[in-house]
Amino acid sequence: MKKILVALLFATALTTQSAYADFYNSKNNAGAWTVFGTPGGENNNAACVAQVDWTDGSKLQVVKDLEDGEVYLWIKNVDWNIADTPGSYELRLNFYGSNNRVAGMITQYYLINKNVVAIPNVNINTFLDKFMDNAKMNFVMPGSIQNMTVSLTGSTKAIENLVECIKVSKNAQLYDRSKNKKAVPDTQSPAAVIKGGTSL
Numbered sequence: 001m002k003k004i005l006v007a008l009l010f011a012t013a014l015t016t017q018s019a020y021a022d023f024y025n026s027k028n029n030a031g032a033w034t035v036f037g038t039p040g041g042e043n044n045n046a047a048c049v050a051q052v053d054w055t056d057g058s059k060l061q062v063v064k065d066l067e068d069g070e071v072y073l074w075i076k077n078v079d080w081n082i083a084d085t086p087g088s089y090e091l092r093l094n095f096y097g098s099n100n101r102v103a104g105m106i107t108q109y110y111l112i113n114k115n116v117v118a119i120p121n122v123n124i125n126t127f128l129d130k131f132m133d134n135a136k137m138n139f140v141m142p143g144s145i146q147n148m149t150v151s152l153t154g155s156t157k158a159i160e161n162l163v164e165c166i167k168v169s170k171n172a173q174l175y176d177r178s179k180n181k182k183a184v185p186d187t188q189s190p191a192a193v194i195k196g197g198t199s200l
Contacts (some may be wrong), residue, residue: 023172024048024165032151033158037165040067040175048165050149050158060150062122062131064162066169069126073119075139077148080115089112091119091141095134095152103130132156 024037032052040046045067053059060072089111094104105126109117131137132155139148 001179020073023174024168026161026164033154033161035158035161035165037169037172039173042175044175046169046174048169050162062158062162064166066166066174070120071122071124074116075118076116077146078115079146080148082111082114082117083167084111088114089142091139093130094138094140096132096136096138097134097198101134103134105130126161132159 002014021034023039024035026035034051034053035048035050037048038046045065045118047066048064050062052060056078058077058079059075063072063074064070078169083195087110088108090106091109092106096102107119107122109119111117131152134152136152137150139150141147
């Protein structure tokens, strides 16, 4: 099953010119996770997104870019007040399972602003097993930056919904940026315009 999910996450949908509305939305038995498809726009690639929100405005997104095929994480933590210069840094992801079992991985992240970071080019083969098989995920930040812990309850269903979103996108009306192509940073949240009305 996981091999099938990995293969489908790597599949990229074609974009077509059209009217632009969310083409997928599901909270179906995925715990706190919402999965939705955004059609993109002039400054955003079309994407499928699994998102978890906190009441203070913090959020985590697992994003599948439907234009270039990249999978990345986008994290906003309102408790962060990171003073570093925007750019690339390193963090550790720890995954906690039953019997205090810990699995971890070192990864690069890109600092966007004082409380937003993105982890580009996520290795799905490495990440997916840990994401679906554990109870929580902990972002171990460098220096004095506060760590962040995320419950993974419902993460398996969220990934299944993400795969379903990717399948649906193949027949969805997505924004066609091919005639007026701009470089869209992978660190931008595709959900910003669709879910919040304004950029995060």
